[in-house]
Ligand code: ADP
């Protein structure tokens with residue numbers, strides 16, 4: 493049965509839709525229903541919704557939908573404020589990406605030695621999730637290649653800016669190709685978020701959900 497909130501109303505592949513079924517994602521949450529049509533159409537987007545509203549799958553499905561499993565290069569980067577959130581996002585992306593093949597999702601966060609990360613990067617990855625400071629370190633050491641990147645996500649952007657990461661985020665964004673899709677997720681929409689989106693996003697659509705699903 494197709495309802496307005498059914499994932500099957502989206503232009504997702506049968507494999508991705510089947511996988512959502514096995515994850516027991518029966519219906520889209522409101523933020524997913526509002527943002528996914530725009531994300532899958534390739535638009536830049538600012539999405540505002542409370543914690544627990546399913547924002548990870550919103551951008552995660554956008555990434556997985558576009559991903560070329562056979563191309564072993566970094567195609568998407570998700571910036572998160574903390575290591576813990578990066579691990580959570582990486583795990584959700586791995587569950588969503590199971591649908592399309594053997595996808596390598598690598599986390600790059602501070603508070604852990606950088607050398608093993610540099611070694612891991614030599615083996616390649618499809619998706620990187622990490623914190624702005626550590627990503628900047630990798631860019632300065634030339635250990636990451638974002639030239640094949642097509643999607644950049646700023647997750648929990650309000651928290652990243654509250655933690656003082658604006659300059660680091662700006663440097664990481666500067667290392668990404670100019671032509672890309674950029675998605676910004678936030679629980680709030682303060683002035684600093686407006687400033688960041690004006691600088692990092694290209695004519696973004698805006699969606700906002702007040703209540704949690
Ligand atoms: P947010 O980033 O908005 O705080 P999350 O993306 O972490 O929220 O999602 C919260 C929880 O909801 C996660 O456990 C996730 O697996 C689950 N979830 C997300 N979308 C759906 C859905 N459509 N159906 C069922 N569960 C979902």
Ligand code: MG
Pocket residue numbers: 547548647648
């Ligand atoms: Mg989240």
